[in-house]
Amino acid sequence: MRHLRALCAIADAGSLHKAARQLGMSQPSLTTQLRRIENSLGAELFSRDRTGCLPTPLGRSVLSRARPLVADMAALVTETRAAVARTEGPGLRVGSTASRALPGWLRRLRQRLPGADVGLRVDVSANALLSTVAAGQLDVAFVHEVEGCPLRVPEGLQRRVLVAREPQFVSLARDHPAAASPVVDLADLARDHWMVDPTVDGEWDGLRRVLAAAGIDPPLLHGDYHTAASLIVLGEAVAPCQPTSVPREDMAIRPLRGDPLAVRLLLYARPGTALDTLYAELSAAYREAALRAAPYREWLRRQGAAAGLSVGPCMMAV
The missing domain is CATH 3.40.190.10 (Periplasmic binding protein-like II)
Structure with a gap:
């Protein structure tokens, strides 16, 4: 199944480089994996050149059989995990990309929701976390979106903007x-x-x-x-x-002069989740982390925002 997912990712992305990023692996590793698959079949599945990868006729035939299998397996995993979650009782399943606000957020959530079992999943891929929320495997995800590189957001998720430009x-x-x-x-x-x-x-x-x-x-x-x-x-x-x-x-x-590199900090949740409560606790945790870091504190002071730092409208303006 891992090989089939890799073939589908290469076909969808159109290049080994993009597919490797989507799969969370290095391009050399994916190239080696594809070579092994093709060697085992005795034929090329993709033609490769400077513009990317295109399925060969045999590749298209293999993909036509692989896609339903990959989709069925994904559905099976999603349904099984959802069933397990229903039997485990009340809880809050939190996802996040790397953030120094995360420990403070978890601490505040456990204090605010003493009866809830707060679980955590950390992933380098914001897109993977959003897909997991949409699939019902997470309740909420705190992610960052690199400026100029929009995330693939599934339909139906609730959103709050924590910082419009960090x-x-x-x-x-x-x-x-x-x-x-x-x-x-x-x-x-x-x-x-x-x-x-x-x-x-x-x-x-x-x-x-x-x-x-x-x-x-x-x-x-x-x-x-x-x-x-x-x-x-x-x-x-x-x-x-x-x-x-x-x-x-x-x-x-x-800091870099002119702040050329920036991200947007976003909170996504499934419908029916207490998003306002989660957002309020995350805002407070981010404020703590921001003021604890001396270079960021100084940057905020130079921007004229340090005196009344509060995540939300104030921080969104910086």
């Missing part, structure tokens, strides 16, 4: 020359290796677009942000980061 900062070694300035110009990082996680929806495309608009073409590395941190402190790379990131002794967090 600037993304940059993390760099404490002794990096650019770290001496309170605000960093992209041009000062033109010769650095930029590291980005391609499995995070929109992050790779968003960064490439911003760098191209600035007229710079630095070398880019693919990897998760845990790996990035170890390279950053050695001065081997720089990386985008959330403004709520707290500086370390060996790592500096700086």
Whole structure:
């Protein structure tokens, strides 16, 4: 079934690179998987060139049989999980992309809803979380949407905007020359290796677009942000980061001049969920995280928003 899902993803995306991001894996891994499938069948399923991947006649035949099987398996999993959820009694199933507001939000939810069993799922893919909410496997999802890279939002979900435009900062070694300035110009990082996680929806495309608009073409590395941190402190790379990131002794967090990188923070829920309550607790948790991070606090002060910081209309304006 894993092989069939991969074939359908490649056909739908039209390229190995895009399909790999949707599947949450690296392009080399997907390329190797496709090669093994084709070797086992003894024929090519896709023709590949610079413009992408197109199914061969045999590929179209295989896909016509694979799609119903993949759809039936997805429906079976969804129905089974929904049945399990009904038997487990009351609870709140929370999904989230990475956020430093998440621990405070969970703490507040458990205090606000003492009788509820609050479960958590963290995923790098906002699109995957939204699909899971729509399928009834999660009640609510807190996600970020990279500017210029709209999420695929299923119909019927409720939405609240937490922050309309949250600037993304940059993390760099404490002794990096650019770290001496309170605000960093992209041009000062033109010769650095930029590291980005391609499995995070929109992050790779968003960064490439911003760098191209600035007229710079630095070398880019693919990897998760845990790996990035170890390279950053050695001065081997720089990386985008959330403004709520707290500086370390060996790592500096700086805003970028003009705030070219940004995301929108969104809360989605199934109909019938107490979205206003969830939103209020998330707003308070985000406010705590924002004020705890000195670089973000200073950025807000410069924007004239720190004095009356409150997530919602005030934060949406910054």
